Amino acid sequence: xxxxxxxxxxxxxxxxxxxxxxxxxxxxxxxxxxxxxxxxxxxxxxxxxxxxxxxxxxxxxxxxxxxxxxxxxxxxxxxxxxxxxxxxxxxxxxxxxxxxxxxxxxxxxxxxxxxxxxxxxxxxxxxxxxxxxxxxxxxxxxxxxxxxxxxxxxxxxxxxxxxxxxxxxxxxxxxxxxxxxxxxxxxxxxxxxxxxxxxxxxxxxxxxxxxxxxxxxxxxxxxxxxxxxxxxxxxxxxxxxxxxxxxxxxxxxxxxxxxxxxxxxxxxxxxxxxxxxxxxxxxxxxxxxxxxxxxxxxxxxxxxxxxxxxxxxx
Amino acid sequence: xxxxxxxxxxxxxxxxxxxxxxxxxxxxxxxxxxxxxxxxxxxxxxxxxxxxxxxxxxxxxxxxxxxxxxxxxxxxxxxxxxxxxxxxxxxxxxxxxxxxxxxxxxxxxxxxxxxxxxxxxxxxxxxxxxxxxxxxxxxxxxxxxxxxxxxxxxxxxxxxxxxxxxxxxxxxxxxxxxxxxxxxxxxxxxxxxxxxxxxxxxxxxxxxxxxxxxxxxxxxxxxxxxxxxxxxxxxxxxxxxxxxxxxxxxxxxxxxxxxxxxxxxxxxxxxxxxxxxxxxxxxxxxxxxxxxxxxxxxxxxxxxxxxxxxxxxxxxxxxxxxxxxxxxxxxxxxxxxxxxxxxxxxxxxxxxxxxxxxxxxxxxxxxxxxxxxxxxxxxxxx
Numbered sequence: 001x002x003x004x005x006x007x008x009x010x011x012x013x014x015x016x017x018x019x020x021x022x023x024x025x026x027x028x029x030x031x032x033x034x035x036x037x038x039x040x041x042x043x044x045x046x047x048x049x050x051x052x053x054x055x056x057x058x059x060x061x062x063x064x065x066x067x068x069x070x071x072x073x074x075x076x077x078x079x080x081x082x083x084x085x086x087x088x089x090x091x092x093x094x095x096x097x098x099x100x101x102x103x104x105x106x107x108x109x110x111x112x113x114x115x116x117x118x119x120x121x122x123x124x125x126x127x128x129x130x131x132x133x134x135x136x137x138x139x140x141x142x143x144x145x146x147x148x149x150x151x152x153x154x155x156x157x158x159x160x161x162x163x164x165x166x167x168x169x170x171x172x173x174x175x176x177x178x179x180x181x182x183x184x185x186x187x188x189x190x191x192x193x194x195x196x197x198x199x200x201x202x203x204x205x206x207x208x209x210x211x212x213x214x215x216x217x218x219x220x221x222x223x224x225x226x227x228x229x230x231x232x233x234x235x236x237x238x239x240x241x242x243x244x245x246x247x248x249x250x251x252x253x254x255x256x257x258x259x260x261x262x263x264x265x266x267x268x269x270x271x272x273x274x275x276x277x278x279x280x281x282x283x284x285x286x287x288x289x290x291x292x293x294x295x296x297x298x299x300x301x302x303x304x305x306x307x308x309x310x311x312x313x314x
Numbered sequence: 315x316x317x318x319x320x321x322x323x324x325x326x327x328x329x330x331x332x333x334x335x336x337x338x339x340x341x342x343x344x345x346x347x348x349x350x351x352x353x354x355x356x357x358x359x360x361x362x363x364x365x366x367x368x369x370x371x372x373x374x375x376x377x378x379x380x381x382x383x384x385x386x387x388x389x390x391x392x393x394x395x396x397x398x399x400x401x402x403x404x405x406x407x408x409x410x411x412x413x414x415x416x417x418x419x420x421x422x423x424x425x426x427x428x429x430x431x432x433x434x435x436x437x438x439x440x441x442x443x444x445x446x447x448x449x450x451x452x453x454x455x456x457x458x459x460x461x462x463x464x465x466x467x468x469x470x471x472x473x474x475x476x477x478x479x480x481x482x483x484x485x486x487x488x489x490x491x492x493x494x495x496x497x498x499x500x501x502x503x504x505x506x507x508x509x510x511x512x513x514x515x516x517x518x519x520x521x522x523x524x525x526x527x528x529x530x531x532x533x534x535x536x537x538x539x540x541x542x543x544x545x546x547x548x549x550x551x552x553x554x555x556x557x558x559x560x561x562x563x564x565x566x567x568x569x570x571x572x573x574x575x576x577x578x579x580x581x582x583x584x585x586x587x588x589x590x591x592x593x594x595x596x597x598x599x600x601x602x603x604x605x606x607x608x609x610x611x612x613x614x615x616x617x618x619x620x621x622x623x624x625x626x627x628x629x630x631x632x633x634x635x636x637x638x639x640x641x642x643x644x645x646x647x648x649x650x651x652x653x654x655x656x657x658x659x660x661x662x663x664x665x666x667x668x669x670x671x672x673x674x675x676x677x678x679x680x681x682x683x684x685x686x687x688x689x690x691x692x693x694x695x696x
Contacts, residue, residue: 205686208544
């Protein structure tokens with residue numbers, strides 16, 4: 001076994017180890033990015049309208065179930081909300097992974113020229129740290145934090161309120177014409193989310209297993225206590241005085257000759273069954289492990305068959 | 315029929331109905347890779363129960379035009395695709411394997427020393443560190459989670475989580491998990507020696523208390539209550555695991571328990587191995603990703619071993635009766651291989667030191683810990 005392991009260790013394991021570690025260490029990050037160029041998670045929202053509210057339904061990045069995001073506008077009329085691929089707004093310094101969905105293009109009209117509207121974006125998917133970043137390709141710095149008002153509502157729902165001025169920096173058409181086009185998306189720090197939740201979940205495992213451990217310790221103590229009580233009760237029964245048991249009176253008297261004959265017959269019968277040759281087992285290199293096992297087996301045997309050769313076998 | 319027509323017919327048959335002209339270099343490479351894994355399984359006997367069907371799955375699926383992993387004209391799955399769809403994609407087989415594992419497992423050592431559960435939790439540190447590392451290398455969050463769980467050294471859990479979060483990585487992840495599980499006796503000992511002193515390796519632990527049949531019977535119920543209440547996402551895996559164990563311990567359904575341990579386990583292992591192997595088609599497998607997964611899997615395994623031993627060192631600061639830190643490495647699951655490694659290393663330090671039963675505690679805790687980590691990931695991405 002050892003020889004095979006060593007041979008394998010020499011020939012194969014180090015080859016694998018060096019190869020695998022070299023792959024991780026030497027692969028430049030850019031090459032890796034190129035290798036994973038395709039974005040597997042492309043959340044495409046589906047929109048539905050109900051009165052003044054437009055709802056986007058999408059499966060966000062790193063989630064398996066869909067979420068709803070509701071859009072509403074005060075101070076103007078919400079015409080339409082469309083999805084926009086992040087590629088159209090790609091810019092150095094802004095990581096699309098921080099956006100858990102595609103971007104949204106929100107179209108508003110019936111705004112008083114140069115006036116301000118408030119866009120409310122509501123979802124239970126947002127957290128209190130969610131921001132709303134606006135993209136305006138005509139601006140010098142196309143990506144801007146909208147300094148959104150993040151309000152907490154019942155049932156863990158968060159409401160982001162963005163103030164947009166017609167013709168202002170957030171308005172993509174750039175003119176005060178009574179119409180606003182707002183492009184942007186809710187943003188959460190990717191690394192903040194990943195590391196924060198990870199930290200919590202790692203300690204969550206400790207917590208879960210610690211609770212299980214406490215449960216097992218408590219139940220173990222209870223079982224041990226019950227076993228002890230049972231054992232004590234058993235001992236008590238054994239120690240009860242003989243007077244407690246009724247005297248067994250012989251049903252009839254037997255002649256001594258007859259009793260002797262029966263005893264001899266029984267003796268001969270059992271002697272015949274007994275092996276004449278004595279068996280000895282010599283195991284000089286007995287390990288403590290095997291010894292302990294053998295002792296347990298011996299103790300578990302019924303008393304009449306325990307021939308007491310335990311000491312010889314040590 | 316003219317000769318030209320005959321030749322045209324032969325040409326058409328050759329091009330559309332035989333594999334030879336359609337054989338690509340990538341497929342040849344994959345067939346050679348399958349030979350490598352079959353060699354490891356057959357000649358070296360490394361996890362043969364899994365690597366033989368996986369290797370053969372890779373071998374079969376890389377023949378051109380072979381109707382195995384595709385769909386028929388009517389949209390019905392072909393043979394191995396059907397195994398994959400109904401077994402893996404529907405997440406049935408990993409749960410059935412957990413049922414069989416539960417029926418095989420004796421939780422006695424863990425019940426006798428529940429403190430070892432903490433070691434099982436500590437050994438999961440590699441899972442979380444690797445998760446961050448893979449994110450840095452550009453994996454998506456779900457892919458990172460599925461790669462990270464390899465360090466838990468639990469094949470069915472890895473397959474379950476990967477099928478759920480990143481099915482495109484199923485083949486490399488499963489292969490990495492089972493390969494490294496087979497290499498536990500090679501990977502762990504140097505780390506164990508590095509992290510312990512000879513005195514620590516010689517620590518003898520008190521014999522475990524006997525565990526009554528009633529305790530063993532109630533354990534799956536108690537553990538299910540705690541774990542499923544706290545992490546409902548892990549219910550399919552843990553529920554089946556504990557159900558299998560309950561069948562074993564109750565003693566009144568010996569036939570069912572026996573079937574779960576033997577016949578059913580063997581059947582699902584064959585189907586699982588073939589399905590996983592069949593996901594490794596040349597166009598999917600031959601890229602940087604599997605190489606990185608193998609690299610990260612190894613790193614993950616090393617950190618998990620490190621985490622388990624470190625946890626014992628930390629626990630020893632607070633315990634009156636010290637634990638032998640060698641049992642910490644068994645906190646990665648890989649049952650019972652990791653426990654055996656602890657035993658072997660312990661005996662190298664002191665031939666009269668018997669650690670195997672003590673190491674079985676953290677080993678089983680590792681199974682629960684890795685399943686819990688998978689549950690945490692599932693809940694995170696729900």
